[in-house]
Amino acid sequence: MTPVTGVIRYPRSVPRSGAEARRRLRQAALELYRERGFDQTTAAEIAARAGVNERTFFRHFPDKREVLFDGEAELRAALLRAVVDAPAGLEPFEVLLRAFRESARGLEANRPFSEPRWEVVAATPALRERELAKHAWLTDAVADGLRQRGVDDGVAGLAARTGWAAYQHAVQVWIVDPSRSLDAHLLDAFDGLRALTSAAPPTRAGPAS
Amino acid sequence: MTPVTGVIRYPRSVPRSGAEARRRLRQAALELYRERGFDQTTAAEIAARAGVNERTFFRHFPDKREVLFDGEAELRAALLRAVVDAPAGLEPFEVLLRAFRESARGLEANRPFSEPRWEVVAATPALRERELAKHAWLTDAVADGLRQRGVDDGVAGLAARTGWAAYQHAVQVWIVDPSRSLDAHLLDAFDGLRALTSAAPPTRAGPAS
Numbered sequence: 001m002t003p004v005t006g007v008i009r010y011p012r013s014v015p016r017s018g019a020e021a022r023r024r025l026r027q028a029a030l031e032l033y034r035e036r037g038f039d040q041t042t043a044a045e046i047a048a049r050a051g052v053n054e055r056t057f058f059r060h061f062p063d064k065r066e067v068l069f070d071g072e073a074e075l076r077a078a079l080l081r082a083v084v085d086a087p088a089g090l091e092p093f094e095v096l097l098r099a100f101r102e103s104a105r106g107l108e109a110n111r112p113f114s115e116p117r118w119e120v121v122a123a124t125p126a127l128r129e130r131e132l133a134k135h136a137w138l139t140d141a142v143a144d145g146l147r148q149r150g151v152d153d154g155v156a157g158l159a160a161r162t163g164w165a166a167y168q169h170a171v172q173v174w175i176v177d178p179s180r181s182l183d184a185h186l187l188d189a190f191d192g193l194r195a196l197t198s199a200a201p202p203t204r205a206g207p208a209s
Numbered sequence: 210m211t212p213v214t215g216v217i218r219y220p221r222s223v224p225r226s227g228a229e230a231r232r233r234l235r236q237a238a239l240e241l242y243r244e245r246g247f248d249q250t251t252a253a254e255i256a257a258r259a260g261v262n263e264r265t266f267f268r269h270f271p272d273k274r275e276v277l278f279d280g281e282a283e284l285r286a287a288l289l290r291a292v293v294d295a296p297a298g299l300e301p302f303e304v305l306l307r308a309f310r311e312s313a314r315g316l317e318a319n320r321p322f323s324e325p326r327w328e329v330v331a332a333t334p335a336l337r338e339r340e341l342a343k344h345a346w347l348t349d350a351v352a353d354g355l356r357q358r359g360v361d362d363g364v365a366g367l368a369a370r371t372g373w374a375a376y377q378h379a380v381q382v383w384i385v386d387p388s389r390s391l392d393a394h395l396l397d398a399f400d401g402l403r404a405l406t407s408a409a410p411p412t413r414a415g416p417a418s
Binding site: 091092093094097125128129130132133135136154155157158159161162164165166168169172173187189190191192193194196197198199200201202203204 | 344366400
């Protein structure tokens with residue numbers, strides 16, 4: 001528990017800007033989740049380690065989970081923009097691959113910070129669930145972007161879901177095998193998906209169930 | 210709140226078997242979540258409506274969310290078996306399509322019960338997150354099944370993720386458009402995925418990022 005200290009005198013290093021407070025809260029949360037586990041950590045403890053008060057925590061994040069998903073709104077906006085702004089005339093999977101390659105550059109640059117975060121998320125069901133929900137939300141943005149390009153509604157949904165699945169497969173492989181770039185793994189995943197679909201016969205020729 | 214009634218005398222219709230208690234708890238939970246919302250419903254209230262006590266609820270389900278995901282372990286086992294037991298010599302996507310078609314028959318038969326459940330899950334973030342976690346767990350089972358058939362580790366993961374994504378796309382389309390069978394939507398999704406991959410050029414020929 002956080003000790004009761006009466007009126008708190010912040011150290012001089014207390015963050016003034018919102019962005020700096022968010023960064024410190026993210027870092028403090030990640031450290032505490034790794035040291036004690038997510039369930040054993042309170043928002044007050046995260047705030048204390050970050051040198052802010054609990055109200056500041058809740059001004060920036062609605063709950064203990066969201067603190068590890070900061071920046072998702074910007075990521076969503078960037079993905080959507082990359083899909084919408086891709087050159088005209090590209091096929092849906094070409095558009096998605098371009099957008100994912102651009103997004104992947106951010107992941108590659110952030111790997112040193114992201115690596116401990118992945119470990120915590122993978123080990124904590126409550127965080128893993130939140131992550132999957134965020135991915136569904138990002139997938140919806142990608143589908144919306146394709147629709148804004150004039151792609152048929154159903155095709156956009158199918159392309160977004162399956163393309164996203166291939167992207168996430170690439171990320172998982174790259175987490176385990178960083179000897180090759182995420183970009184290389186991503187190209188492999190899209191080529192692998194092409195190989196999988198072309199190896200199977202068209203469904204209507206398959207045996208009726 | 211549940212009224213305090215001292216020693217409870219159950220009506221004669223009180224369920225004797227575990228399976229019947231589970232069925233009644235599922236039904237009661239679904240009704241209450243629709244009437245009041247998930248957040249406003251307690252396990253005790255679900256138990257009361259089902260004619261059992263709260264301890265019985267927690268003997269069957271660890272929390273308020275799991276009560277809407279009963280039968281997932283059986284579904285996982287059935288999917289895994291369908292993948293492992295598919296005839297030798299089939300390509301990974303042929304194996305998956307067979308397994309998903311079989312699984313889809315269960316969904317089609319259960320639509321009258323499932324439809325109100327989908328509405329509640331879609332409208333409740335906590336349930337939607339749990340559902341996505343279950344899907345990730347089912348996807349892992351499918352990948353394991355492919356590996357047991359001798360499919361390369363990476364290919365198995367990619368096929369399971371992208372095939373599952375196509376399956377879930379089909380389910381979503383079918384929920385909105387039940388005028389065609391889920392089976393027809395599922396075949397469309399696999400054919401649509403083939404069309405998407407073959408329309409885009411191989412990635413290595415694409416522009417470098």
